[in-house]
Amino acid sequence: MDKNSKIYIAGHRGLVGSAIYKNLQSKGYTNIITRTHQELDLTNQTTVATFFEEEKPDYVFLAAAKVGGIVANNVYRADFIYENMMIQNNVIHQSYLHKVKKLLFLGSTCIYPKNAPQPMKEEYLLTDTLEYTNEPYAIAKIAGIKMCESYNLQYSTNFISVMPTNLYGPNDNFDLEKSHVLPALIRKIHLAKLLSESKHDEVVKDLGVNSIDEARSYLLKFGVTEKSVEIWGSGKPKREFLWSEDMADACVFIMENRNFSDTYNEGDKEIRNTHINIGTGKDVSIKELAETIKETIGFNGDLVFNTEKPDGTMRKLTDVSKLNSLGWEYKIELKEGIKIVYGWYINK
Ligand SMILES: NC(=O)C1=CN([C@@H]2O[C@H](COP(=O)(O)OP(=O)(O)OC[C@H]3O[C@@H](n4cnc5c(N)ncnc54)[C@H](OP(=O)(O)O)[C@@H]3O)[C@@H](O)[C@H]2O)C=CC1
Numbered sequence: 632m633d634k635n636s637k638i639y640i641a642g643h644r645g646l647v648g649s650a651i652y653k654n655l656q657s658k659g660y661t662n663i664i665t666r667t668h669q670e671l672d673l674t675n676q677t678t679v680a681t682f683f684e685e686e687k688p689d690y691v692f693l694a695a696a697k698v699g700g701i702v703a704n705n706v707y708r709a710d711f712i713y714e715n716m717m718i719q720n721n722v723i724h725q726s727y728l729h730k731v732k733k734l735l736f737l738g739s740t741c742i743y744p745k746n747a748p749q750p751m752k753e754e755y756l757l758t759d760t761l762e763y764t765n766e767p768y769a770i771a772k773i774a775g776i777k778m779c780e781s782y783n784l785q786y787s788t789n790f791i792s793v794m795p796t797n798l799y800g801p802n803d804n805f806d807l808e809k810s811h812v813l814p815a816l817i818r819k820i821h822l823a824k825l826l827s828e829s830k831h832d833e834v835v836k837d838l839g840v841n842s843i844d845e846a847r848s849y850l851l852k853f854g855v856t857e858k859s860v861e862i863w864g865s866g867k868p869k870r871e872f873l874w875s876e877d878m879a880d881a882c883v884f885i886m887e888n889r890n891f892s893d894t895y896n897e898g899d900k901e902i903r904n905t906h907i908n909i910g911t912g913k914d915v916s917i918k919e920l921a922e923t924i925k926e927t928i929g930f931n932g933d934l935v936f937n938t939e940k941p942d943g944t945m946r947k948l949t950d951v952s953k954l955n956s957l958g959w960e961y962k963i964e965l966k967e968g969i970k971i972v973y974g975w976y977i978n979k
């Protein structure tokens with residue numbers, strides 16, 4: 632990519648898109664184009680076609696998607712498969728028609744089988760059945776990988792797919808029901824601490840409600856009181872967390888340095904580059920995560936595990952040897968990242 636290449640970031644206000652924007656700006660890229668969801672609905676074929684016709688971007692980061700945590704994925708199953716398929720079909724196809732030089736498609740490590748051997752290598756894709764809670768989202772993401780691969784093979788495009796682990800950072804979604812575990816627990820434990828310190832105005836302001844009674848009854852639905860915070864599931868599943876700005880750095884690194892046609896050597900095997908895992912290669916249990924967040928925030932109450940809520944996949948640790956062999960490694964450790972994002976949350 633040249634510093635004045637026209638680069639379209641789809642989803643530039645989201646967790647990853649905003650970090651990609653910041654990373655590109657810091658590296659001196661000057662011609663970045665963006666549209667909010669309201670300005671351009673990427674599920675709409677006609678408007679996406681018009682946008683590409685008018686703007687003709689050189690490079691595309693596809694970081695727009697319908698995204699959510701385990702409960703959102705499990706409940707809004709139709710929305711997750713429909714919206715994700717539509718967004719990626721439209722953006723990938725128009726990128727082909729308008730001769731985009733390179734596109735980066737963001738998938739997710741939930742594309743791998745539920746009981747995949749750990750850590751999960753790229754080649755485990757499509758070797759067994761998926762985790763049920765996020766199956767529709769995972770199937771959309773697998774279709775995205777195969778769409779990029781198929782366009783590359785048939786039309787000689789240069790579309791690369793990356794599979795990030797669970798991400799967190801500034802501009803994340805902190806909704807108590809629909810978000811991922813890390814932002815959800817930061818907000819729940821922060822609110823429990825405020826309740827325990829009788830900082831009622833701050834609780835009311837955070838939730839945007841009218842009174843502390845309204846706040847208390849709303850928080851009770853999520854198991855948040857001054858004495859304890861509910862953690863979904865058994866606390867035993869393990870997850871790997873990557874700082875969103877490290878994720879963005881890996882995305883820009885791959886766009887700058889890799890092509891679909893590059894192959895990799897593993898032992899004496901030559902492997903085609905269909906998709907690349909992005910992660911840290913380290914995981915923690917949800918119980919350990921909750922305890923670290925509790926300690927960072929300084930809440931003295933209890934953590935109560937609700938096993939009526941789903942655990943989801945018990946483990947999904949990425950094998951990041953391919954990415955590391957290309958010369959990229961993450962920088963921010965989980966404890967440090969939690970401190971930074973908590974600071975961001977309380978000051979936003
Ligand atoms: N967060 C995570 O832990 C993980 C994320 N990923 C993947 O990374 C990518 C980015 O995720 P993340 O940043 O967390 O997601 P966010 O929910 O933070 O951001 C999604 C972005 O997509 C935009 N968007 C959603 N629907 C549409 C639409 N119909 N038309 C136009 N824009 C739309 C939103 O626009 P607006 O802001 O204008 O509403 C928003 O900017 C996704 O592909 C996701 O699947 C993969 C693994 C883990």
Ligand SMILES: C[C@H]1O[C@H](OP(=O)(O)OP(=O)(O)OC[C@H]2O[C@@H](n3cnc4c(=O)[nH]c(N)nc43)[C@H](O)[C@@H]2O)[C@@H](O)[C@@H](O)C1=O
Pocket residue numbers: 699700701702704739740741765768769796797798808809810811812813815816861862863864868870917940941942943944
């Ligand atoms: C990124 C990834 O994200 C999703 O998969 P997930 O990793 O299962 O998602 P999660 O972050 O929501 O949960 C991780 C674990 O944490 C537990 N947990 C405890 N307490 C809360 C809680 O309060 N909120 C949430 N959300 N989870 C909680 C929860 O029960 C689970 O065991 C998919 O969208 C998938 O498609 C995807 O790509």
